[in-house]
Amino acid sequence: MTVTVLGLGEMGSALAAAFLAGGQRTTVWNRTAGKADALVAEGAVRAGSVAEAVAESDLVVVNVKGNDAVRAILASAGSLDGRVVVNLTDGTSGEARDLAARVSDQGAAYVHGQIMTIAPAIGHADSVVFYGGDSAAYERHREVLSLLGGRGAYLGDDAGTPALFGLAMNDTMWGTLNGFLHAAALLSSEGVEVKRFLEHATASLSGLLGYLPSLAEEVDRGEYAVPFGALKHHLPAVADLVRESRDRGIDDEFPSYTLRLVRAVVEDGHGDDSYSRLVERFRSSPAS
Numbered sequence: 001m002t003v004t005v006l007g008l009g010e011m012g013s014a015l016a017a018a019f020l021a022g023g024q025r026t027t028v029w030n031r032t033a034g035k036a037d038a039l040v041a042e043g044a045v046r047a048g049s050v051a052e053a054v055a056e057s058d059l060v061v062v063n064v065k066g067n068d069a070v071r072a073i074l075a076s077a078g079s080l081d082g083r084v085v086v087n088l089t090d091g092t093s094g095e096a097r098d099l100a101a102r103v104s105d106q107g108a109a110y111v112h113g114q115i116m117t118i119a120p121a122i123g124h125a126d127s128v129v130f131y132g133g134d135s136a137a138y139e140r141h142r143e144v145l146s147l148l149g150g151r152g153a154y155l156g157d158d159a160g161t162p163a164l165f166g167l168a169m170n171d172t173m174w175g176t177l178n179g180f181l182h183a184a185a186l187l188s189s190e191g192v193e194v195k196r197f198l199e200h201a202t203a204s205l206s207g208l209l210g211y212l213p214s215l216a217e218e219v220d221r222g223e224y225a226v227p228f229g230a231l232k233h234h235l236p237a238v239a240d241l242v243r244e245s246r247d248r249g250i251d252d253e254f255p256s257y258t259l260r261l262v263r264a265v266v267e268d269g270h271g272d273d274s275y276s277r278l279v280e281r282f283r284s285s286p287a288s
């Protein structure tokens with residue numbers, strides 16, 4: 001079994017290195033040819049063109065910056081007949097589905113992969129990569145792909161799902177990080193070490209993570225009634241956070257946005273519902 005890697009940036013180089021470390025014959029191509037030198041020194045085969053690289057392997061892995069580049073690279077390959085293209089380039093679910101259709105028109109099977117880790121963690125047992133698309137093609141190459149991360153998960157035959165999962169994870173991450181760093185600004189304005197706060201907050205933060213499954217269930221069922229901890233009880237606390245931020249001369253846009261959301265949902269008559277009711281607000285754009 002051989003594998004071709006198209007794109008040798010920070011991530012593509014890590015992918016090719018993991019295939020090599022796993023004993024795979026690995027053919028590599030990059031727009032800037034010199035980036036292949038280190039991998040070639042480790043045993044990779046250098047291809048002079050995309051078409052040459054694609055001709056070498058049944059499994060063609062693509063990892064570049066942006067799906068416009070993926071489209072251009074695959075278009076330059078000519079025929080992809082009988083190949084399995086695994087695109088590990090970040091983008092939207094729509095871009096992944098569009099690529100799946102284009103690749104299928106070129107005669108190949110398409111699998112989309114969403115890498116959930118940074119380049120140095122590629123190849124580690126606990127690194128996560130989500131996959132979606134052609135199930136037979138994924139099964140055929142599952143073992144080779146597991147060299148990239150021990151926790152690969154196939155999410156179904158929709159090529160868009162891995163990208164959606166990746167974006168949902170990032171959405172959760174940035175919301176959480178923004179809240180934490182706003183809190184860090186609040187604490188440090190008082191000269192409090194953030195590390196000291198964390199020592200005391202760990203139990204509450206674990207509780208927050210433990211709260212997510214019940215929110216998920218409420219959203220999935222579309223039922224938001226709760227016996228306690230309703231939205232109306234959040235409202236004064238969010239208002240306190242806005243005032244505390246202003247009093248300290250700290251940017252209050254982030255908590256003010258939360259205040260606007262919570263207040264609007266309470267004013268719509270849902271103050272006795274769970275915090276999860278906010279999902280209905282997010283579902284409609286402000287313009288609608």
Ligand SMILES: NC(=O)c1ccc[n+]([C@@H]2O[C@H](COP(=O)([O-])OP(=O)(O)OC[C@H]3O[C@@H](n4cnc5c(N)ncnc54)[C@H](OP(=O)(O)O)[C@@H]3O)[C@@H](O)[C@H]2O)c1
Nearest residue numbers: 007008009010011012031032064065069089090117118119
């Ligand atoms: N780096 C990470 O830790 C990480 C983590 C998770 C996901 N990812 C994802 O992995 C993908 C690659 O990221 P990266 O960090 O490896 O980026 P990078 O280091 O900036 O490398 C970009 C790669 O894309 C190629 N490229 C860009 N435009 C091209 C074009 N028009 N035609 C041909 N090749 C083109 C570059 O070729 P040249 O060398 O010729 O410029 C290079 O191989 C992205 O989707 C990124 O979001 C990266």
